[in-house]
């Protein structure tokens with residue numbers, strides 16, 4: 001893939017990375033949203049993960065990479081004093097609304113604040129088995145069409161001509177790649193490398209791995225096994241497993257076994273089977289030797305007796321229920337049951 005480095009931030013980022021190469025490197029993983037699926041519960045933000053990397057002198061925050069940006073991403077970023085202008089790169093696992101709704105907000109504010117261009121990395125267009133095209137490029141190209149159409153872009157630009165005429169879409173360098181069965185480098189700069197692999201959920205779904213001298217983080221997204229339903233060895237993705245081998249951290253969407261189709265919830269089987277079970281994620285984390293498993297995009301959310309339109313059999317789940325499901329797999333690393341703004345630092349202090 002062509003390395004189309006965003007020129008406006010290039011010098012700044014390279015300088016930061018050069019500095020961090022000499023200082024003690026560190027990174028911080030922050031969940032910017034943990035809602036599982038399109039609904040919303042109790043103010044949870046939509047799925048997304050911020051990885052900040054740098055050194056102790058800058059609170060591990062010299063460069064900031066955002067993976068997915070669901071509803072409310074800007075609000076969560078604001079709570080940790082991060083503005084959209086500070087994001088260096090954005091990666092999308094797939095173009096479902098619960099992972100992308102917040103991106104228009106992020107890009108609109110970045111445009112308003114006259115932030116520099118930013119690379120948005122995602123899969124090339126792909127057609128689903130039913131013939132629907134999933135197009136990240138189209139999504140980004142039209143991300144602010146409504147604001148263009150009703151006149152806000154032109155009006156605000158008349159107030160400050162430094163704002164780009166095309167609005168937020170003009171700020172994005174969309175860099176696409178063809179997801180493959182084996183990890184491929186889709187981004188690198190300085191001592192940061194991002195690899196991707198094809199994974200199953202919807203067409204064009206991809207999972208990522210970020211490697212830095214401070215550690216490595218896998219962002220599984222909503223990946224599940226290529227086999228769409230049992231019988232199968234496990235619900236997790238074999239490709240994500242290859243990607244995650246030896247990684248320090250796995251951040252992954254999670255469904256609890258309590259929603260299984262024959263358990264009385266009424267939750268649709270296809271939706272259930274295209275997510276990874278907490279128990280299987282624990283088993284995968286054990287196989288690949290991961291130290292930290294961060295469960296996010298929880299289905300069901302903690303503390304609710306309803307998931308979307310369906311009852312949770314036995315009532316609302318607590319953190320301990322997810323932890324129990326993971327530990328049943330024999331995983332002995334650290335499990336973090338994700339809540340908005342949960343963080344993990346590497347190396348630990």
Ligand SMILES: [Zn+2]
Pocket residue numbers: 036037047096098099222253297
């Ligand atoms: Zn999702």
